[in-house]
Amino acid sequence: MAPVTFSNVSKTYPDGTRALVGFELDIADGELVVFVGPSGCGKTTALRMVAGLEEVTDGEIRIGDRVVNDLAPQDRDVAMVFQNYALYPHMSVFDNIAFPLRCQRVPKREIRERVQQAAALLGLEEQLGRRPRHLSGGQRQRVAMGRAIVRQPQVFLMDEPLSNLDAKLRVQMRSEITRLQEELGVTTIFVTHDQVEAMTMGDRIAVLRRGVLQQHGPPELLYDEPANLFVAEFIGSPAMNLFRGRLENDGSGLACAIGEQRVPLPEHTLARRLGLAAYADRELAVGIRPEHLLDARSSDPALPRLRGDVKFDEALPPERLVYATVEAPPVVTEDVLELAQDVDAAAVERLEELAQERFVLACARFDITASPPPRGPFEFAVAVDRLHFFDLETGAAIR
Amino acid sequence: MHRYTWRTLIRELALFALAALWWIPLYFLVTIALKPDLEALASPLSFPSQIELGNFGTAWTEGSLGRALANSVILTVGTVVLLVALGSLCAYTIARRAGAMSTTLYLLFVIGIILPFQLGLVPTYAALRELGLVGTYLGLILFYTGVWMPFSVFLYTGFARALPRDYEEAARVDGASQLRIFWRVVFPLLRPVTGTVAIFTGLIIWNDFFLALIFLSGTDNTPLPVAVYSFVAEFASRWNLVFAAVIVALLPALCFFVVAQRQLIRGFTGGIKT
Ligand SMILES: Nc1ncnc2c1ncn2[C@@H]1O[C@H](COP(=O)(O)OP(=O)(O)O)[C@@H](O)[C@H]1O
Numbered sequence: 001m002a003p004v005t006f007s008n009v010s011k012t013y014p015d016g017t018r019a020l021v022g023f024e025l026d027i028a029d030g031e032l033v034v035f036v037g038p039s040g041c042g043k044t045t046a047l048r049m050v051a052g053l054e055e056v057t058d059g060e061i062r063i064g065d066r067v068v069n070d071l072a073p074q075d076r077d078v079a080m081v082f083q084n085y086a087l088y089p090h091m092s093v094f095d096n097i098a099f100p101l102r103c104q105r106v107p108k109r110e111i112r113e114r115v116q117q118a119a120a121l122l123g124l125e126e127q128l129g130r131r132p133r134h135l136s137g138g139q140r141q142r143v144a145m146g147r148a149i150v151r152q153p154q155v156f157l158m159d160e161p162l163s164n165l166d167a168k169l170r171v172q173m174r175s176e177i178t179r180l181q182e183e184l185g186v187t188t189i190f191v192t193h194d195q196v197e198a199m200t201m202g203d204r205i206a207v208l209r210r211g212v213l214q215q216h217g218p219p220e221l222l223y224d225e226p227a228n229l230f231v232a233e234f235i236g237s238p239a240m241n242l243f244r245g246r247l248e249n250d251g252s253g254l255a256c257a258i259g260e261q262r263v264p265l266p267e268h269t270l271a272r273r274l275g276l277a278a279y280a281d282r283e284l285a286v287g288i289r290p291e292h293l294l295d296a297r298s299s300d301p302a303l304p305r306l307r308g309d310v311k312f313d314e315a316l317p318p319e320r321l322v323y324a325t326v327e328a329p330p331v332v333t334e335d336v337l338e339l340a341q342d343v344d345a346a347a348v349e350r351l352e353e354l355a356q357e358r359f360v361l362a363c364a365r366f367d368i369t370a371s372p373p374p375r376g377p378f379e380f381a382v383a384v385d386r387l388h389f390f391d392l393e394t395g396a397a398i399r
Numbered sequence: 400m401h402r403y404t405w406r407t408l409i410r411e412l413a414l415f416a417l418a419a420l421w422w423i424p425l426y427f428l429v430t431i432a433l434k435p436d437l438e439a440l441a442s443p444l445s446f447p448s449q450i451e452l453g454n455f456g457t458a459w460t461e462g463s464l465g466r467a468l469a470n471s472v473i474l475t476v477g478t479v480v481l482l483v484a485l486g487s488l489c490a491y492t493i494a495r496r497a498g499a500m501s502t503t504l505y506l507l508f509v510i511g512i513i514l515p516f517q518l519g520l521v522p523t524y525a526a527l528r529e530l531g532l533v534g535t536y537l538g539l540i541l542f543y544t545g546v547w548m549p550f551s552v553f554l555y556t557g558f559a560r561a562l563p564r565d566y567e568e569a570a571r572v573d574g575a576s577q578l579r580i581f582w583r584v585v586f587p588l589l590r591p592v593t594g595t596v597a598i599f600t601g602l603i604i605w606n607d608f609f610l611a612l613i614f615l616s617g618t619d620n621t622p623l624p625v626a627v628y629s630f631v632a633e634f635a636s637r638w639n640l641v642f643a644a645v646i647v648a649l650l651p652a653l654c655f656f657v658v659a660q661r662q663l664i665r666g667f668t669g670g671i672k673t
């Protein structure tokens with residue numbers, strides 16, 4: 001077990017693709033860090049560099065206090081779970097799990113003991129004699145885990161190990177992996193493109209985009225204080241509502257204009273976001289999470305209001321997602337488009353359509369026990385302290 | 400949908416008749432081998448009046464077919480082992496290394512498939528004689544291996560190139576040495592080609608007459624085809640014994656082919672199953 005350090009690590013593939021740029025991250029001993037980001041952002045590349053399967057173009061990777069840049073994978077003492085598991089198809093489950101031990105020339109008796117132990121930990125005792133192709137997806141996933149843990153390596157590397165499982169199994173394996181990792185206390189880098197997986201599993205999350213680390217920190221930090229538009233939009237489901245707004249000084253203080261509406265920003269809010277002062281009379285992106293758009297019928301009358309037009313709602317006990325159009329220009333920056341692109345092409349089109357109509361389809365998260373809001377005009381209360389502000393050019397959060 | 404009509408039936412019968420043509424030589428081979436001495440000469444085409452199984456025993460002892468069988472096995476197995484071990488290793492290297500060297504090497508092997516080995520027969524024979532290897536198992540095994548190595552490398556390379564690298568990468572991370580990766584992970588995955596190479600070259604070498612005659616005639620090391628040939632010279636008047644010897648020589652190869660047929664086809668059509 002050992003810490004892992006990336007110091008200014010870059011990777012440029014021979015064809016010129018810059019898969020990772022100036023990556024800086026310290027991973028503590030025994031920590032579980034999740035690398036998350038849309039596909040193609042360099043997660044796998046980062047992982048493969050730690051494993052030694054890709055050369056480091058620039059910078060330094062350290063495992064413990066050893067610089068491993070020039071070390072062969074065989075000598076790094078890391079274990080990797082591949083996205084497609086890469087179980088040796090011609091070997092039984094037992095032989096698959098035993099393989100790393102055989103490489104270390106561990107005595108036969110000890111191999112048997114340790115494989116049994118790993119199998120017991122993963123509930124694979126019955127499967128030891130079978131070939132991988134006769135196993136279910138979940139069992140294969142466990143065998144891949146078994147092959148990794150049997151060795152007690154310095155570091156676990158897992159590349160989207162759950163993406164081939166069905167939804168229910170994924171949730172189950174998620175907690176199983178977290179439990180195992182805690183039990184074994186091995187430093188782990190877990191890669192996923194699924195932000196929900198990232199949020200539920202990581203001690204710490206590192207968000208990547210186009211090879212650049214956007215932000216890292218515990219899940220709550222990324223959720224509550226996203227460093228930029230990309231992280232704001234990427235983390236959280238449903239995503240943060242984003243409006244193009246304008247900071248106006250109306251004599252009594254700053255207010256945020258969203259379309260024709262004005263949301264006054266009280267002193268204490270401004271005190272938390274000192275950077276806002278510099279944006280007076282300028283356009284910016286305003287973000288608000290669905291749970292911070294409240295039902296005006298039952299919330300603090302002191303909170304500013306935002307009018308919308310309720311279009312539909314989805315009951316998803318214990319909550320209700322209310323969708324309403326708000327008359328305001330949406331934020332259509334590159335970050336947002338890229339994330340929409342990740343969903344599908346239609347999402348981009350929808351976004352562009354809305355941009356022309358100057359509407360935002362906002363989502364609010366209500367309690368299911370409250371009566372559903374009527375279709376048509378409706379007032380939301382804005383938890384004004386929880387508003388997020390971003391620079392439209394750079395996407396950086398205004399703090 | 401096809402309906403079974405008179406036309407279909409007639410077509411089928413015609414095809415069966417055509418296929419039966421191939422059985423005619425085999426029929427004569429078997430019937431003559433079973434005839435008593437005189438009948439084989441007097442009426443070779445008739446159905447045997449009496450089944451003479453003893454012909455096989457006579458042919459076996461008179462022609463020293465036991466020794467010849469052992470020779471055939473040694474030559475075939477020895478060559479096939481070399482072709483598989485060296486061919487797979489070589490092809491794996493070619494498949495996994497990008498660069499001029501590996502491309503050139505590959506081309507050399509492809510040329511080796513195209514060029515007839517007879518071109519190099521005389522000088523190679525001279526060289527082997529200098530080395531004192533003419534007349535020995537080793538000499539002929541080396542020659543066979545040289546002749547068929549391009550074919551082996553060619554088949555293995557095509558397959559190895561299509562093999563996903565994940566398994567090797569997993570093995571590297573698992574801490575396996577290069578040799579272990581090859582023998583424990585890659586080689587087993589190449590099994591379909593190994594089957595094809597072994598069966599295909601094995602059959603050719605088993606049946607080879609020409610090279611065995613050139614390199615081994617006059618020694619005790621001759622394989623079955625040469626032994627049967629000598630037998631013909633010696634027992635030309637006893638066709639029933641000659642044919643019995645031919646059957647004895649054919650039988651192992653035939654059994655083997657029937658058993659291994661599926662494997663053979665799979666290796667050519669490729670694809671690994673995980
Ligand atoms: N072997 C390679 N050669 C060239 N480009 C590559 C190679 N592997 C990955 N890339 C590129 O590098 C970028 C990052 O890829 P990857 O690390 O696989 O992303 P992720 O795992 O986050 O989806 C992508 O643009 C991808 O196309």
Ligand SMILES: [Mg+2]
Pocket residue numbers: 040043044045
């Ligand atoms: Mg990936």
